[in-house]
Amino acid sequence: MHNAGMRYWLIKSEPGTYSIDDLKRDKTTGWEGVRNYQARNFIREMKKGDLALFYHSNANPPCVAGVAAIVKDAYPDPENPTWETVEVGYVKKFPRAVSLAELKANPRLSDLLVTKKGSRLSVQPVSREHFEEIAAAGKKSV
DNA sequence: GCCAACGTTGGC
DNA sequence: GCCAACGTTGGC
DSSP: OOOTTOOEEEEEEOTTTSOHHHHHHHSEEEEOOOOOHHHHHHHHTOOTTOEEEEEETTSSSOEEEEEEEEEEEEEEOSSOTTSEEEEEEEEEEEEEEEEHHHHHHOGGGTTOGGGSTTOOOSEEEEOHHHHHHHHHHHHOOO
16 A cells, blocks of 8 residues: 555545545546646646545634545546646545544644645645644544 | 635736 | 735634
């Protein structure tokens, strides 16, 4: 699963629009509609086998809800080649969602982009260490 | 619902 | 190239 050279990401979605449960139901989905150049450039770097934290934005509370996998290398949006689409697959929903407050409270995650004020980037790279830390937190029951 | 932070657009 | 106006994101 953790192949050499694989990368880790965080992808945001509003659960009212598309949640981890929707992904669980669908198994895979095309991650489309990203209209931010920085986020697009990160999508372009996504490779099959990469893992992504599935983040629920505009949620109560905002949280990392689970893990998705990149199941196919990114490709230009056929409708609008300026933008990029990537296919993501369901991996798991955390037994316990890891809230933004908890991310902020963890000193080991102080560099995590999503904890920074005003961080609106909807696709972000995450270090392996941060990914493991959050995945471990999601496993723990309270 | 409010508003701060950020991105984009377009006049100059 | 600057910057004001506007639109969007997303926490609270």
